[in-house]
Every structure is written in C-alpha cells, then in structure tokens.
Amino acid sequence: MLTYIVRRVLYMIPTVFLISVVAFIVINLPPGDYLTSMVAMQMEEGDAAAAQAQAERLRVRYGLGEPVIVQYWRWISGIVLRGDFGHSFEWRRPVSSLIWTRLALTFVLSLTTTMFIWIVAIPIGIYSAVKQYSIGDYVATTVGFIGLAIPNFLLALIFMYIGFSVFGQNVGGLYSPQYIGEPWTIDKILNMLTHLWIPVVVLGTAGTAGLIRTMRANLLDELRKPYVVTARSKGLTERRVIMKYPVRIAMNFFVSAQSNILVSLISGATIVSVVLNLPTTGPLLLGALMAQDMYLAATFILLLSTLNVISTLISDIVLAWLDPRIRYS
Amino acid sequence: MLLRKKIQYGRPGSAILDADAAGMRPENLVEVRNLQTHFFTDRGIVKAVDGVSFAVPKGKTIGIVGESGSGKSITARSLMSLIDPPGRIVSGEILLERQDGQIVDIARLDPFGSEIRAIRGADIALIFQEPMAALSPVHTIGNQIIEMIQIHEDLDDKAARDKAIDMLRRVDMPKAEQRIDAYTFELSGGMRQRAMIAMALACRPRLVIADEPTTALDVTTQATILDLLRELQSRDEMSVMFITHDLGVVAEIADEVAVMYLGRVVERGPVDDIFEQPMHPYTRALIRSIPKLGVRGRHRLEAISGMVPHPSNRPQGCPFHDRCPEFMPGVCDRIVPPLEKIGERRDVSCLLHSDVEALKAASEQETTSDE
Structure with missing residues (x-):
C-alpha cells in the first residue's frame, strides 16, 4: 500500500x-x-x-x-x-498576493459542494436501487432529471431571487458587503456560512442528480450478483446484506467518479461565480485571460490543475484502500 | 426489494407444525410436497417450479438432475426461501425437521423474517456453482467465514477465527492460517470452492444444497472436490442435495435421484434403480446420452430431440410429450401425468405407467362438474 x-x-x-x-x-x-x-x-x-x-x-x-x-x-x-x-x-x-484567498475560497466551496453531493446522493441512490420502481424511486428520478436539465446559471438566478425576496439576503457574494476587505473573523466566517448555501445548492444540484443515477445503476448491477444471494443464504438481515456487500462494492465506482466531480465543479463554477459574484478563482481567471495577464492566468491554471491531480491521487488511494484487487496488482 | 414485505407471503396458518400432523417420515430430513414457485413477469407468469415433490433422506445424498431451465436451481433456492422478485413460492409445502426435532414449513415463513434467517446457514447451507462470483471480491475469505459463524454462534472474534481456520483445514485448504486472510482473486478455482464449502459447513448444517458445485472446475479438481464432499458428508452425517446436469457425477455421489423436467419431478428413486431400470422415457433418454468410454464404433452420441420449451410456453398434457419417443397421441397431449408411487421410495410421472382410463374418467368428470 x-x-x-x-x-x-x-x-x-x-x-x-x-x-x-x-x-x-x-x-x-x-x-x-x-x-x-x-x-x-x-x-x-x-x-x-x-x-x-x-x-x-x-x-x-x-x-x-x-x-x-x-x-x-x-x-x-x-x-x-x-x-x-x-x-x-x-x-x-x-500574483501571489491575489490568488491565495481566492484559491482557498474555491477549495472551501468545492469541498462543501462535494460533501453536499455525497450526503444527498449516496442515501437516495441506495434507496432508489433497493426500492427500484417504487414511488420514492420515481420521485428521485424525476427530481434528478430536472436537476440535470436546468442550467446552473438559471438556478443561480432563481435562488438569488428567493434569497433576496424571502430571506432578505443581499444579492450575490459569499459574505455581506460590510465584510468585504475585512480580516477573517468568526463573524465573517459565520456570515459566509449563511451565504454559502446558494452556491453549494446551485453547484451541487447537477452533480447530485448525476451521482444518484450512477449510484443507482451501479448498485442495481451489484444487487443481482451471486455473492448477494450467498450473503442472504448465511442468514444475514437484509439491511446488513445490502450495506456490507453490494453497497460496499458499488462505492468503488463511486469513488473513482469523484476526481471528475472536482474538475467539473471548478470549471463549472466559473459561470455561477460570475452570476453570483463570488470571490472565487473563476471570475479572476476569466478576467486575466481576457486581458492577457499572462502570469496571473498561467498561475491559476497551474494551481487548479495541480489541485485536480491531487484530488485524483486521493481518490485513487481511497480506491486502493477500498478494493484489494487494485491494491495487490 | 424491501417492498416485497407488502406482498402477503405464504398462506395463513402456523409455519411450525406438529410432527404427527405434518406426517413426515422419520427417515426424511426434508419433504417437499407439490411445491410451486412462479415468476410474475410483465409478459405473464413463468411457472419455473410447478408441482415438485421429493424427499431428502437424513445423512444421504439426493441428486437433482435436469437440463438447463428444468427448475432445479429455483427448487434449491425455494428451500431457503431465497427467491428474488418477481418470483415467489405460491403453494406447496417444504417441511424441514430442525435440530431440536421441531418441524417447520419453510414455504409459510416470511422470507425476510427472523425464523428463516435462523434456518439459513445453520440448518441449510448453500454451495454455489461459481465461487469467484458467489464470494465477495473485496472481503477476505476469513471475513466471510467468520461472519457466517458469528451470525449463528455466540463466539468472540478470536474463537470464531480459530474455528474458521479449523474449517479451512477440514476442507484440506493448504496453509489455512495464512489463506484465511486471502482474497478470492488470490486463490485457485479449487481453493475458492474449498473456501466456499468451508463457509457452508461452518455451522454444521443438517442439509447442504450444492448447486452444480463442480461445473466451473476442471475435471481433476472436480474429482477431488467430490471426494471431499463425500468424506465430509459421512463424517458429519449431513444430508446433501446435489444439483447437476451431469448424470456421471450423480452416479458417483448420490444415494437417490430426482429427475426434473420443466419444473416437475418426472421420476425419482434410489440411484441404482434409476440407472438400471429407468421408467420415464426422459430418464432413459438422459442415460442413453451419456458418452461411454470404451464403446468403439462410428455411431453418433445420442441426443434428445428438440429443446426444453420455455416455462411460459408449457405444452398441454405431459410436458415432455413433444420430445418423447413413446408419445401416445390423444393421451399424452391431453392428460397431465400425476407422480405415481411404483415402489419403495420410487415414483414416476408418466402415462405409460398410469391407469389412463381412470385418469381420463377423472378429468372428464372434472370438466363436466365445471360446467
């Protein structure tokens, strides 16, 4: 290992x-x-x-x-x-004075979104597969397809409107205007958390929908495998049969899909970040590319790519830890 | 899958029966009576098992023989109530004498209930055809054997592990102490099947169902696995239900044989009787189609004409009539032959051996009373 x-x-x-x-x-x-x-x-x-x-x-x-x-x-x-x-x-x-806060915020946003996707998609995906063709499965499928079909920027606009008209939040940004340019304090972080949900939900919707489908399809394949019958024939409870064997093996596909999720999050976040006026890397990179600000642009591309390489590495290590067939070959 | 709970399983009445009321013969461990397992698909009902009756004698081996699609594997799964939807046991009885002498009708148990779970693995265990697919690829064989032990026996991790190593030794797994931590992909086909057998036998079940356990193995390994099964059986006095399409294997290992065709038992009896005096034309055809060593000559190997019909497209009357060399027009395509007792532990389901006139009269009476 x-x-x-x-x-x-x-x-x-x-x-x-x-x-x-x-x-x-x-x-x-x-x-x-x-x-x-x-x-x-x-x-x-x-x-x-x-x-x-x-x-x-x-x-x-x-x-x-x-x-x-x-x-x-x-x-x-x-x-x-x-x-x-x-x-x-x-x-x-x-360049170094410009990038680090933005990179950190991008990282926080991506990580939070990934967590959101996992927490929502894994249980729903398992439910959908185990109770295939139930009402709950159809609801999850429908909501999932809607989530996949709506463009993120449109979702962003809708949520901004809801955030403004229902919750009275100011439009856009990751924190309230009075914190812009201020040093990081507990108040600022708490304030950021109240603003974070909009971009997280906007960015996470498509990913969640996609992951529910992947999880469901993979688990359905696994549920039909003979080792599931073997597990049942031992006298295990149905819940334990499903969680220990097919879900565990379906997680392999899931983990290997994660490196792609981070890539699509970071590149997909640019439009949403522009719409939502988020202080992440996307808008700054876009501006740098348009102005031919070469060192700034090249640095961003280098660092974001490195981030992706690292996340691929992490997902590969987790995969090896999960699956002995990879670990030993 | 969990949705299945909403369907009413089994039929009303207690699954635990009085020994006298059940009417089980004391030499039998399991009696299957008129079992029907159907699959309710979108394209209609598939009667995979349609009225199967046989008995598993204590401490003996019964071979269940049939072509692909004869329902032998579904019969085996029904015995553990392991039928995946859209299938379920619709009628019949599966009587099992448990370790404490209690008699249970498995067909009446909730397939997700605790009663059947206590039986699975402890009273009845399964050995599958393809151990590579039937064992989890991401858990060690030790993990899977220890799990089996700890479901049914109150042992701590250390004791369960020792017991698992002991089981692996009993199935002649070389270097059992190390192999217990091996994954299936690190083992050879024969060793995988040994691990599977060790797992199945870990809780000393009274009945082991072996579903074509040697089909995926090469001939040499096949022989050693068969020897092993036979040796373990005589040592533990367990019953074995051996499912196969290979009559050669049956002749070698079985005490009794049940021949299945299209979801029904067409003939059953002691192995010597079946091979020396097959009564059903299908059994005769099966025996003729065994290749024989030492028989010289240019003649072709005999095959049974035609194909097994799909269970959803079952012929009228005797299910075998359209392939039968002794087909009696007007009889075999009209009347469903009952399983008739023709000797001690010997049944056959063929109109050649039934009182056709009586059956005709009975079926006519049925149709008139229907009107």
Whole structure:
C-alpha cells in the first residue's frame, strides 16, 4: 500500500511539470501581450511616446521580448525556488498576493459542494436501487432529471431571487458587503456560512442528480450478483446484506467518479461565480485571460490543475484502500 | 426489494407444525410436497417450479438432475426461501425437521423474517456453482467465514477465527492460517470452492444444497472436490442435495435421484434403480446420452430431440410429450401425468405407467362438474 502511494506521488511530478509547460505555452499563443493592448489604449488617449517608452521599460523588466523558453524558465524557477508566481500587469501586484484567498475560497466551496453531493446522493441512490420502481424511486428520478436539465446559471438566478425576496439576503457574494476587505473573523466566517448555501445548492444540484443515477445503476448491477444471494443464504438481515456487500462494492465506482466531480465543479463554477459574484478563482481567471495577464492566468491554471491531480491521487488511494484487487496488482 | 414485505407471503396458518400432523417420515430430513414457485413477469407468469415433490433422506445424498431451465436451481433456492422478485413460492409445502426435532414449513415463513434467517446457514447451507462470483471480491475469505459463524454462534472474534481456520483445514485448504486472510482473486478455482464449502459447513448444517458445485472446475479438481464432499458428508452425517446436469457425477455421489423436467419431478428413486431400470422415457433418454468410454464404433452420441420449451410456453398434457419417443397421441397431449408411487421410495410421472382410463374418467368428470 505504501509503495503504491509513493509510486503514485512520484508519477505526479512529471504530470504537474507537463501541465505547467502546456499552460504557459497556451497563454503565450495569442498574438501580442498585455503591454500591446496597454499601449493601444494609451495611444488613443494621445500620449503615444510616453506609453511606448513605459511599455518598453516593462518589456525589458519582465523579459517579455525573450524566447518563450527563457520566459518559462524565469517563471517556473521563481515558483519553485522563491515561491514567486510573477507579477500581474492588470492588478499591478504580485500574483501571489491575489490568488491565495481566492484559491482557498474555491477549495472551501468545492469541498462543501462535494460533501453536499455525497450526503444527498449516496442515501437516495441506495434507496432508489433497493426500492427500484417504487414511488420514492420515481420521485428521485424525476427530481434528478430536472436537476440535470436546468442550467446552473438559471438556478443561480432563481435562488438569488428567493434569497433576496424571502430571506432578505443581499444579492450575490459569499459574505455581506460590510465584510468585504475585512480580516477573517468568526463573524465573517459565520456570515459566509449563511451565504454559502446558494452556491453549494446551485453547484451541487447537477452533480447530485448525476451521482444518484450512477449510484443507482451501479448498485442495481451489484444487487443481482451471486455473492448477494450467498450473503442472504448465511442468514444475514437484509439491511446488513445490502450495506456490507453490494453497497460496499458499488462505492468503488463511486469513488473513482469523484476526481471528475472536482474538475467539473471548478470549471463549472466559473459561470455561477460570475452570476453570483463570488470571490472565487473563476471570475479572476476569466478576467486575466481576457486581458492577457499572462502570469496571473498561467498561475491559476497551474494551481487548479495541480489541485485536480491531487484530488485524483486521493481518490485513487481511497480506491486502493477500498478494493484489494487494485491494491495487490 | 424491501417492498416485497407488502406482498402477503405464504398462506395463513402456523409455519411450525406438529410432527404427527405434518406426517413426515422419520427417515426424511426434508419433504417437499407439490411445491410451486412462479415468476410474475410483465409478459405473464413463468411457472419455473410447478408441482415438485421429493424427499431428502437424513445423512444421504439426493441428486437433482435436469437440463438447463428444468427448475432445479429455483427448487434449491425455494428451500431457503431465497427467491428474488418477481418470483415467489405460491403453494406447496417444504417441511424441514430442525435440530431440536421441531418441524417447520419453510414455504409459510416470511422470507425476510427472523425464523428463516435462523434456518439459513445453520440448518441449510448453500454451495454455489461459481465461487469467484458467489464470494465477495473485496472481503477476505476469513471475513466471510467468520461472519457466517458469528451470525449463528455466540463466539468472540478470536474463537470464531480459530474455528474458521479449523474449517479451512477440514476442507484440506493448504496453509489455512495464512489463506484465511486471502482474497478470492488470490486463490485457485479449487481453493475458492474449498473456501466456499468451508463457509457452508461452518455451522454444521443438517442439509447442504450444492448447486452444480463442480461445473466451473476442471475435471481433476472436480474429482477431488467430490471426494471431499463425500468424506465430509459421512463424517458429519449431513444430508446433501446435489444439483447437476451431469448424470456421471450423480452416479458417483448420490444415494437417490430426482429427475426434473420443466419444473416437475418426472421420476425419482434410489440411484441404482434409476440407472438400471429407468421408467420415464426422459430418464432413459438422459442415460442413453451419456458418452461411454470404451464403446468403439462410428455411431453418433445420442441426443434428445428438440429443446426444453420455455416455462411460459408449457405444452398441454405431459410436458415432455413433444420430445418423447413413446408419445401416445390423444393421451399424452391431453392428460397431465400425476407422480405415481411404483415402489419403495420410487415414483414416476408418466402415462405409460398410469391407469389412463381412470385418469381420463377423472378429468372428464372434472370438466363436466365445471360446467
């Protein structure tokens, strides 16, 4: 088991390295850079010579004229050796001062949403499979399909309206306006928790619906396997038969589906975050990409991809722990 | 599945019977009388088991023989009330003499109740065809054997583990102390079946139902597993119900034989009688179709003509009449042959051996009284 984990962690290093290369190259692919658009803007204001001179200074300072490989080396060595992720042109601040709170909030939001999905989907999925074609199964199926069919941003708008008109909450954001820019206190965290439910429910609905279907289908397959009859033939109670054997084995499929859930959560969250005005990574990454703010964008892509690689690793380790067939081969 | 509780199971009346009232013969452990297990599918009722009667003598082996689809596995599952919906036992009796001498009608028990759970594993145990599929792939064999022991016996973890190791030794599992922590995918086919047998026998059941236990094994392993079963049976004086399509295996292991065709027992009796004097044309055809070693010649292996009809498409009259070489037109396709006693522990269900005139008169009387 330990060698398995060590091996998987070692595999991560080349993966993350490749991601960083691809991320950096893709960011550099569009013609021009942030400075070109900055100069173009200032030229319209009439101060062409000064703008050109300033752009030239910045270009030399950040090495933008040099080949991509040199730029990449400068960026990646800064990250690895000094924890320096580069400089955001648009915000005129170091990238590291911008990202960490947003990454942390994204992580909290994703984790809470995943928990929400599990807590809702696992029991309903088990119920739906064990009582196939019962009224409860049909209700779960119908609600599930509705959840899958409604676009998240629409759901977000509906919940914002409900939150505003019924609960009198201010629209959007992860906490009330008076806390914006304030240091983290217990009050701010509590305030955030009261706001968190909207994005969690919005982001979790589709995932929950999908997972109920997956859990139900996998469990239905397992319920027909001969080992279930064996378990019953021992004299176990029906509840114990189902929980110990088919549910346990259906969990394997479930766990291996989890790495995908985090990916879809983080990428799917962008639109919802824009609609709900959440201080997560999505909107900032979108802005950075549109403004060709290369270091900020590349850093986000690198860190989010790393997060996904880690979550895949975690789900693989859990899978190996659950399933001896993986552990021993 | 839990929904099944809403369906009324069995029939009214107590499942626990007086020994005299039940009328069970003392040499029998189980008596199955006119058992009917039907599946209520969307496309109609499938009568998988349709009036099966036989007895399992104490300490003996009965072989249940039949082609695929003859209902032998469903009969076996009915004995433990392990019928998945949409199927259920609709009528008949399954009388079992329990360890304390009490007689229970399993067909009347709630399949989710505590009474049947106390019987499963303790009085009757199952050995399946494919141990790889019948054992959990993510639990060790020890875990599954110990679980069986702890359901029925009040033993702590250490004692149950020791008992499980002891059981594995009894089924000649090499290195039992280590193998107890093995998963099924780490064992060979023969060892898996040994583990399955160890689990089934862990609580010393009085009846073991072996559902084609050697079909998935190669011939050499098959022989050793059969030897093992026979040895364990004589040591523990348990009864074995051996389900197979292989008459060769039956000849080797069984004391009595019941031949099934399309959900019914067509003939039963002591194994020597069945092989020397088969009375039913189907049994005769089955015996003729056994390949014989040492018989020279170019003649083809005899096969039974036609196919087993689907149970939802049962022929009128005798279910075997459309494949029978001794078919009597106007008789076999009209009258359902009853299972008639033709000797001590010997029954056959064939109109060749029945009083056809009397049956005709009876069925005509029935139709007139219906009008």
